[in-house]
Amino acid sequence: MKLAIAVVLLGLQEPPKKEEAKAPAAKPPVYTALVGGDVHTISRGVLRGATVLLKDQKIHRVGQALDLPEGTITIDVTGKRVLPGFVAVQAQGLALASGAGGKVSDSLDPFQEQVKIALACGITSAFIEMGGSGGFFGGGTPSAGSNAVVKMSYGALEGMTLLEPAAHSLQTWVSGGAADRHEIRQSFVKARDLVERERDFERRRAENKLKPNEQPVRAADPFARLLKGELIARISAPDADAIRRALELVNEFRFRCVLMDVVEGWTLPDEIGRARAYVVVTVRNKQHADRRMARPSGSSIEQAAILRKAGVKFAISPITPAVTTGGIAGRDLTGLPIEAAFAVRGGLDEAAALEAITLTAAEICGVDARVGSIEEGKDADLVVLDGDPLDYRTFVDLTFVNGKLLYEKSKSSYFNHLKGKGR
Amino acid sequence: MTRLAAVAILLLGAYFQEPSGVTVIRAGKIFTAAGNTIDDGAILVENGKIKAVGVVEVPAGARVLEFPEAWATPGLIDLHCHIGGMIRDINDMVHPTNPELSTRATIDPSSELLKDAVAGGVTTVLYIPGSGTNMSGFGTLMHTAGGATVDELVVRYPGALKVAQAWNPERFGGDLGTTRMGMWWGLRKVLEDGRRYNQEWEAFEKSGGGKAPERRENLELVRGLFQRKWPVIIHTADARDVMGTVRMFHDEFGIPCIISHGEFGGFRAAPEIAKRDLPANIGPRTYDWTIMLYDGKCHGIAAKYYEAGVKNLSLNTDSPVVPEEELIVQASMSVRLGLPEDVALRGVTIEPAKAVMIADRLGSLEPGKDADIVVWSGNPLDVRNRVLLTIIGGKVVYDERKGRRVTFGGGW
Numbered sequence: 114m115k116l117a118i119a120v121v122l123l124g125l126q127e128p129p130k131k132e133e134a135k136a137p138a139a140k141p142p143v144y145t146a147l148v149g150g151d152v153h154t155i156s157r158g159v160l161r162g163a164t165v166l167l168k169d170q171k172i173h174r175v176g177q178a179l180d181l182p183e184g185t186i187t188i189d190v191t192g193k194r195v196l197p198g199f200v201a202v203q204a205q206g207l208a209l210a211s212g213a214g215g216k217v218s219d220s221l222d223p224f225q226e227q228v229k230i231a232l233a234c235g236i237t238s239a240f241i242e243m244g245g246s247g248g249f250f251g252g253g254t255p256s257a258g259s260n261a262v263v264k265m266s267y268g269a270l271e272g273m274t275l276l277e278p279a280a281h282s283l284q285t286w287v288s289g290g291a292a293d294r295h296e297i298r299q300s301f302v303k304a305r306d307l308v309e310r311e312r313d314f315e316r317r318r319a320e321n322k323l324k325p326n327e328q329p330v331r332a333a334d335p336f337a338r339l340l341k342g343e344l345i346a347r348i349s350a351p352d353a354d355a356i357r358r359a360l361e362l363v364n365e366f367r368f369r370c371v372l373m374d375v376v377e378g379w380t381l382p383d384e385i386g387r388a389r390a391y392v393v394v395t396v397r398n399k400q401h402a403d404r405r406m407a408r409p410s411g412s413s414i415e416q417a418a419i420l421r422k423a424g425v426k427f428a429i430s431p432i433t434p435a436v437t438t439g440g441i442a443g444r445d446l447t448g449l450p451i452e453a454a455f456a457v458r459g460g461l462d463e464a465a466a467l468e469a470i471t472l473t474a475a476e477i478c479g480v481d482a483r484v485g486s487i488e489e490g491k492d493a494d495l496v497v498l499d500g501d502p503l504d505y506r507t508f509v510d511l512t513f514v515n516g517k518l519l520y521e522k523s524k525s526s527y528f529n530h531l532k533g534k535g536r
Numbered sequence: 537m538t539r540l541a542a543v544a545i546l547l548l549g550a551y552f553q554e555p556s557g558v559t560v561i562r563a564g565k566i567f568t569a570a571g572n573t574i575d576d577g578a579i580l581v582e583n584g585k586i587k588a589v590g591v592v593e594v595p596a597g598a599r600v601l602e603f604p605e606a607w608a609t610p611g612l613i614d615l616h617c618h619i620g621g622m623i624r625d626i627n628d629m630v631h632p633t634n635p636e637l638s639t640r641a642t643i644d645p646s647s648e649l650l651k652d653a654v655a656g657g658v659t660t661v662l663y664i665p666g667s668g669t670n671m672s673g674f675g676t677l678m679h680t681a682g683g684a685t686v687d688e689l690v691v692r693y694p695g696a697l698k699v700a701q702a703w704n705p706e707r708f709g710g711d712l713g714t715t716r717m718g719m720w721w722g723l724r725k726v727l728e729d730g731r732r733y734n735q736e737w738e739a740f741e742k743s744g745g746g747k748a749p750e751r752r753e754n755l756e757l758v759r760g761l762f763q764r765k766w767p768v769i770i771h772t773a774d775a776r777d778v779m780g781t782v783r784m785f786h787d788e789f790g791i792p793c794i795i796s797h798g799e800f801g802g803f804r805a806a807p808e809i810a811k812r813d814l815p816a817n818i819g820p821r822t823y824d825w826t827i828m829l830y831d832g833k834c835h836g837i838a839a840k841y842y843e844a845g846v847k848n849l850s851l852n853t854d855s856p857v858v859p860e861e862e863l864i865v866q867a868s869m870s871v872r873l874g875l876p877e878d879v880a881l882r883g884v885t886i887e888p889a890k891a892v893m894i895a896d897r898l899g900s901l902e903p904g905k906d907a908d909i910v911v912w913s914g915n916p917l918d919v920r921n922r923v924l925l926t927i928i929g930g931k932v933v934y935d936e937r938k939g940r941r942v943t944f945g946g947g948w
Binding site for chain 2: 397399401438439440441442443444451454455457458503504505506526527528530531532
């Protein structure tokens with residue numbers, strides 16, 4: 114059990130196991146193959162006319178000339194694109210039952226309509242938090258409420274939570290007062306001491322050098338977990354001052370940190386890169402330059418491209434980080450690839466733009482061992498698109514979560530009357 | 537080095553010169569909005585006007601701008617814009633009807649939001665008051681750049697009267713206009729006054745003598761509606777209210793009118809709009825899905841009006857609801873949701889020009905029209921492409937090469 118927890122915490126992936134003869138009652142595996150599509154693996158480029166073979170809930174094999182096991186269900190996706198499901202690094206209200214509170218995993222509604230719409234738009238995993246603000250005109254501030262990364266496993270509560278908690282908000286470091294900052298620093302200093310004592314305990318235990326009846330040391334509070342790399346911090350840091358202030362803390366305590374709502378990151382790419390902080394970019398989150406400043410300021414459509422050049426890892430989040438149906442198109446999670454396409458307008462290469470809504474987004478959410486790319490052993494969370502992923506006319510044809518086909522455009526009322534591209 | 541810099545400055549000076557002389561713009565594709573798209577063509581511009589489009593002989597001494605991979609389109613036109621001044625200036629909410637007000641007083645030629653507009657290829661906007669009251673005043677048809685003063689920017693004053701008859705102007709203070717009954721009464725009253733005022737003046741002008749009617753400032757511009765000099769643009773939504781708009785402004789008063797927004801299932805009245813050949817101006821919402829319609833479908837609104845036979849179909853941003861520079865994205869989204877590409881491009885160029893009755897000057901690339909031209913890095917509908925050059929009246933007002941607008945946009 115402890116080992117299992119450690120595996121999850123360290124984000125290691127379980128190696129795909131061979132069928133074991135020990136379990137005779139087990140159902141035979143179900144194989145499904147998506148055949149003939151252009152497979153955007155994200156981690157290993159694009160495989161033209163390839164096959165993705167699913168075995169139950171996992172991706173079993175990926176390649177151009179695969180031998181399919183007998184009885185494989187094949188789906189012809191010739192001429193289509195196969196991608197890992199998109200990952201939303203922020204999704205307000207998604208999958209949460211009304212009146213939600215407490216733990217996210219206790220408040221999920223797998224039958225929520227928004228979950229189904231998210232699937233129809235290619236999103237298979239999302240970071241959810243209680244509270245949280247933001248909306249129509251952009252951005253979202255990390256809340257102090259509980260959070261989790263959740264799968265859009267419509268209809269199935271089991272396995273819906275991928276990771277909880279998925280992040281720890283250190284928002285008051287930037288937006289709070291001196292007392293807040295003092296408290297955060299003290300918490301880190303204490304946690305650092307605790308982590309050292311825990312390590313010392315574990316080392317002595319491994320060497321059989323524990324004192325009689327010595328009580329174990331557990332460094333399990335969020336700050337200790339941040340220091341151990343088990344948890345990621347989130348700080349909303351739109352402008353250069355907030356970014357610098359956040360990086361100061363990161364550089365002092367060396368923890369993994371995501372800078373959210375970043376607008377002026379393009380003015381400090383190297384500083385962010387050196388601190389190895391992650392960034393969440395909303396490409397169209399606009400801010401005019403402040404002409405009173407004797408430095409570059411405001412937003413830049415080139416931010417993503419500039420960060421990429423500096424080696425900064427970033428995810429892309431839309432103007433409205435929610436699944437909405439209010440009528441404004443291309444600005445919320447239902448059009449996540451469209452926000453990514455705007456980064457291409459700003460000079461980012463297309464592969465990097467797709468990475469920012471799949472693999473890097475998964476990494477920022479702490480779930481990249483499970484989702485975010487098409488690799489053998491990863492969860493079978495896939496989308497089949499009817500065209501170029503970054504083309505504004507492209508629609509999702511099929512969405513799989515955990516190997517289960519949960520959305521078919523042709524069988525859904527949402528978009529089936531729209532011919533789609535090509536057309 | 538210094539000499540090189542001096543040369544560069546001279547060249548730039550020539551480049552941003554006033555619209556005199558002759559310029560030829562060559563592009564890989566020219567969407568003229570006049571019924572054809574030209575491959576590898578050119579646009580000849582002289583004294584701020586378009587002289588020729590297509591195969592063009594380059595006159596001696598002409599400045600030639602080469603964009604072999606690019607697209608050229610007419611400058612984009614947005615009929616539902618609130619960013620010509622400061623956002624807080626758009627609703628003066630003293631009376632339910634305010635025909636004496638106009639946005640001209642609030643134009644700010646140095647507005648950052650207007651600078652964003654040209655970075656998105658939008659060259660002309662109908663800058664209208666908000667929808668806080670039923671009749672919120674007159675909008676101004678203006679350029680987004682190319683002038684330092686209000687007078688230099690104004691294309692036509694007034695541009696159109698702004699009316700909002702539902703979904704915002706409901707005055708929940710308890711006075712008249714809380715319901716459609718009060719709102720319709722208030723609007724009719726002004727229109728009836730305006731019609732009578734126009735009739736009195738027409739009679740006087742025809743008679744060539746007698747006592748002139750009393751001049752009423754608040755009805756002077758309303759009179760222009762009855763003279764068909766400018767239209768009324770009506771913020772409306774939902775089939776009942778779209779239909780109410782059609783009945784009142786077109787059937788009853790016979791004034792040129794533009795159905796704006798038309799959302800929340802308003803497309804169910806589209807066949808009636810088509811029957812009367814009225815303009816529809818769709819946005820900022822480009823789809824109807826869960827509001828007032830419950831069939832589980834995501835309907836592209838513009839496509840619905842188009843399929844119903846509406847010919848004069850344009851798209852808007854309702855900026856700042858959608859930023860002004862994303863007018864073209866509204867077209868892209870409409871295409872995604874079923875509108876043909878050429879109809880979408882016409883919907884941000886020639887169709888809005890026709891609706892606001894300025895198509896003799898703007899909206900297409902045709903000889904004799906103003907040289908409002910946008911050069912794009914590729915098909916403008918693909919959001920990965922961007923504006924390379926925006927020209928208003930023959931003058932370059934935005935040039936990516938001169939310095940990309942890094943602050944692409946802004947808040948409130």
